[in-house]
Amino acid sequence: MARFLVTRTLQALATIFVVVTVAFLLGRLSGSPAALLLTENATREQIDELNTRLGFDQPLPVQYVEYLRGILGGDFGDSYRQAGVSSMDLVLERLPASLSLGAIGLALGLVLAFAATITTHLARSRTLRTTFLGLGSARQAIPDFFFGLLLVLVFSVTLGWLPSLGNRDPLAIVMPALTIATAQFVVYTRLLDNSLSEQGRLDYARTAVARGENRFRVVVGELLPNASLPVLTIAAINLGSFLGGLVIVENVFAWPGMGQLMLSAVYSRDFPVVQSGLIVVAALFILSNLLVDAASALIDPRVRRA
Amino acid sequence: MTTPVLLRVDDLSVGYRDADGAEVRLVDGVGFTVHEGRVLCLVGESGSGKSLTMAAVLGLLPEGLEVLSGTVRFRGQDLLTLPERELRALRGNELAMVFQDPMTALNPVKRVGAQIARAVRAHHPRTPRAQVLARVEELLTEVGVPDPAERARSYPHQWSGGMRQRAVIAMAMANRPALLIADEPTTALDVTIQAQIMDVLADARATSGAAMVLITHDLGLVAQVADEICIMYAGRIVERGTVWTVFDEARHPYTAGLLGSLLSAERAGSRAYAIPGSPPAPTRRPPGCAFATRCELPARSELCGTTRPELRPAADVTHESACHHADRTLEFARAVTA
Ligand SMILES: Nc1ncnc2c1ncn2[C@@H]1O[C@H](COP(=O)(O)OP(=O)(O)O)[C@@H](O)[C@H]1O
Numbered sequence: 001m002a003r004f005l006v007t008r009t010l011q012a013l014a015t016i017f018v019v020v021t022v023a024f025l026l027g028r029l030s031g032s033p034a035a036l037l038l039t040e041n042a043t044r045e046q047i048d049e050l051n052t053r054l055g056f057d058q059p060l061p062v063q064y065v066e067y068l069r070g071i072l073g074g075d076f077g078d079s080y081r082q083a084g085v086s087s088m089d090l091v092l093e094r095l096p097a098s099l100s101l102g103a104i105g106l107a108l109g110l111v112l113a114f115a116a117t118i119t120t121h122l123a124r125s126r127t128l129r130t131t132f133l134g135l136g137s138a139r140q141a142i143p144d145f146f147f148g149l150l151l152v153l154v155f156s157v158t159l160g161w162l163p164s165l166g167n168r169d170p171l172a173i174v175m176p177a178l179t180i181a182t183a184q185f186v187v188y189t190r191l192l193d194n195s196l197s198e199q200g201r202l203d204y205a206r207t208a209v210a211r212g213e214n215r216f217r218v219v220v221g222e223l224l225p226n227a228s229l230p231v232l233t234i235a236a237i238n239l240g241s242f243l244g245g246l247v248i249v250e251n252v253f254a255w256p257g258m259g260q261l262m263l264s265a266v267y268s269r270d271f272p273v274v275q276s277g278l279i280v281v282a283a284l285f286i287l288s289n290l291l292v293d294a295a296s297a298l299i300d301p302r303v304r305r306a
Numbered sequence: 307m308t309t310p311v312l313l314r315v316d317d318l319s320v321g322y323r324d325a326d327g328a329e330v331r332l333v334d335g336v337g338f339t340v341h342e343g344r345v346l347c348l349v350g351e352s353g354s355g356k357s358l359t360m361a362a363v364l365g366l367l368p369e370g371l372e373v374l375s376g377t378v379r380f381r382g383q384d385l386l387t388l389p390e391r392e393l394r395a396l397r398g399n400e401l402a403m404v405f406q407d408p409m410t411a412l413n414p415v416k417r418v419g420a421q422i423a424r425a426v427r428a429h430h431p432r433t434p435r436a437q438v439l440a441r442v443e444e445l446l447t448e449v450g451v452p453d454p455a456e457r458a459r460s461y462p463h464q465w466s467g468g469m470r471q472r473a474v475i476a477m478a479m480a481n482r483p484a485l486l487i488a489d490e491p492t493t494a495l496d497v498t499i500q501a502q503i504m505d506v507l508a509d510a511r512a513t514s515g516a517a518m519v520l521i522t523h524d525l526g527l528v529a530q531v532a533d534e535i536c537i538m539y540a541g542r543i544v545e546r547g548t549v550w551t552v553f554d555e556a557r558h559p560y561t562a563g564l565l566g567s568l569l570s571a572e573r574a575g576s577r578a579y580a581i582p583g584s585p586p587a588p589t590r591r592p593p594g595c596a597f598a599t600r601c602e603l604p605a606r607s608e609l610c611g612t613t614r615p616e617l618r619p620a621a622d623v624t625h626e627s628a629c630h631h632a633d634r635t636l637e638f639a640r641a642v643t644a
């Protein structure tokens with residue numbers, strides 16, 4: 001267990017280090033930000049003064065070491081666009097909005113997928129399976145931004161039931177969360193369906209039937225814990241594309257999250273904000289993977305031992 | 307001395323329909339009777355339909371396979387037409403099963419004790435927790451698991467194969483079944499463990515008085531435990547009788563061949579008899595006797611290739627054979643077992 005923790009911590013640190021390095025290189029790739037930050041007719045002195053202040057007059061390795069030292073001291077660099085404001089503060093300010101939307105969207109997607117799949121298997125119904133997978137695939141074939149706009153068109157513009165922008169109204173989360181949930185739905189429905197069918201053919205399933213368990217007990221009590229394991233693993237792998245989707249959904253619904261912030265930071269070349277955003281995303285990644293591992297260990301005693 | 311009939315299977319066929327809608331019979335017209343407290347052995351090479359026969363009895367056929375004909379009467383009730391609910395009340399209660407591979411028969415993510423407890427709870431849902439725990443401990447003790455309270459809290463991967471099979475037997479015995487179906491319960495185990503598991507089964511039967519259908523291809527085992535014996539070949543029963551009449555006077559060349567390979571294997575030095583060839587695939591059974599391609603009975607005739615022999619009394623009504631030349635097998639049997 002101690003060894004496990006040490007390995008995982010080292011892995012996490014290595015990942016963060018790689019991300020920090022890539023973020024740094026991205027930020028330097030386009031050269032001095034003077035052209036961005038100063039007016040077109042800035043004098044040579046003004047440009048030199050800015051470069052000195054931001055450290056751009058130093059050789060790249062020195063800049064890199066400075067950046068790392070700053071991070072260790074909790075200084076992730078100030079935003080280019082909002083002078084004097086820490087880029088990390090800007091990102092962290094947006095974190096709760098992203099987390100709540102992402103978590104609710106994903107949780108809703110998982111709940112729908114589990115409910116649909118369990119119903120299919122309890123009823124042993126091919127029709128239900130085809131229906132759920134068909135609906136899910138049809139939804140997935142529509143790009144998120146287009147589906148989001150469709151929702152806005154129906155529920156905000158036509159019916160006027162739901163607010164279309166921002167996150168002030170408590171109901172505002174409904175449409176962005178639905179967009180995320182329905183996009184995730186088919187992924188997990190297909191996974192869990194396959195996984196449950198596979199488990200159902202194993203000997204222990206037959207043992208359960210042979211001792212007189214009813215269908216619900218067999219599916220939910222015996223097969224489901226085993227069938228959820230691969231789903232969890234894939235969920236961790238799928239996190240990247242999920243976060244990508246989150247950025248788009250935040251922008252469609254003007255949801256004031258990190259995705260929206262980072263996209264606008266990219267447009268305005270506010271590299272410190274982009275860098276800090278990447279670091280936070282990487283940290284989230286590591287954290288979710290840890291959570292998935294913990295959940296797997298909780299379900300599967302064989303993982304616990306390893 | 308006969309006891310009342312517990313299970314009576316008649317004309318049971320199991321299989322599926324192929325792409326053209328034609329029936330493929332993996333089990334074809336099988337029938338036998340199990341009396342209360344007695345042991346019936348289903349014997350035959352792997353693939354002869356033993357497991358499917360008993361899976362059909364319990365309603366445990368894998369997806370894609372169905373019962374194509376027959377009746378299965380348990381205490382006079384036809385299990386094949388019984389509503390799922392009522393069949394469920396019998397499974398794990400009056401009718402229990404032990405499977406071939408203990409390594410896969412238990413749920414890997416649930417504690418062994420909890421799985422045995424489910425066997426109690428499935429049929430007595432309102433039993434107090436403490437009582438269930440005590441019962442689980444008692445069952446584990448009966449099947450010879452040391453430290454039952456402690457072991458009950460561990461997971462299957464922490465148990466050896468032999469111990470897992472004991473747990474599976476404990477689960478099967480949880481509600482004192484009237485009939486225990488054991489599908490090759492020792493095949494997957496080390497030779498040294500096999501005898502122990504058979505002892506556990508014998509003890510369990512002694513305390514509960516349960517009848518047993520034992521599926522096996524080990525004729526040595528049959529000799530030790532069986533009252534009645536059914537020899538299966540290519541989905542059909544080819545010989546049926548009490549164990550000693552069949553062993554002493556094999557009325558089917560296939561049985562004779564099996565006995566021959568068993569006895570010559572036991573007696574080192576003598577030349578081993580081996581049945582030549584292998585059984586036909588279920589989709590490619592010959593029109594006459596399914597054993598014809600492998601049969602070495604000197605008396606076999608043209609009839610064997612054209613007409614399927616039906617099971618009928620050979621020596622007396624309790625000893626039946628599905629061979630056209632059942633009256634000419636004794637000499638052959640003596641020759642191959644010599
Ligand atoms: N699910 C299935 N689908 C198709 N054929 C099967 C299936 N299960 C078993 N069989 C076939 O049925 C025959 C009998 O199988 P089985 O009853 O398991 O034999 P045994 O227990 O005597 O070894 C074999 O030829 C096997 O290949």
Ligand code: SF4
Pocket residue numbers: 558559560595596597598599601602603605606607610615628629630631632
């Ligand atoms: S019927 Fe003919 S082929 Fe079949 S077992 Fe008897 S003698 Fe052999």
Ligand SMILES: [Mg+2]
Pocket residue numbers: 353356357358489490
């Ligand atoms: Mg078998």
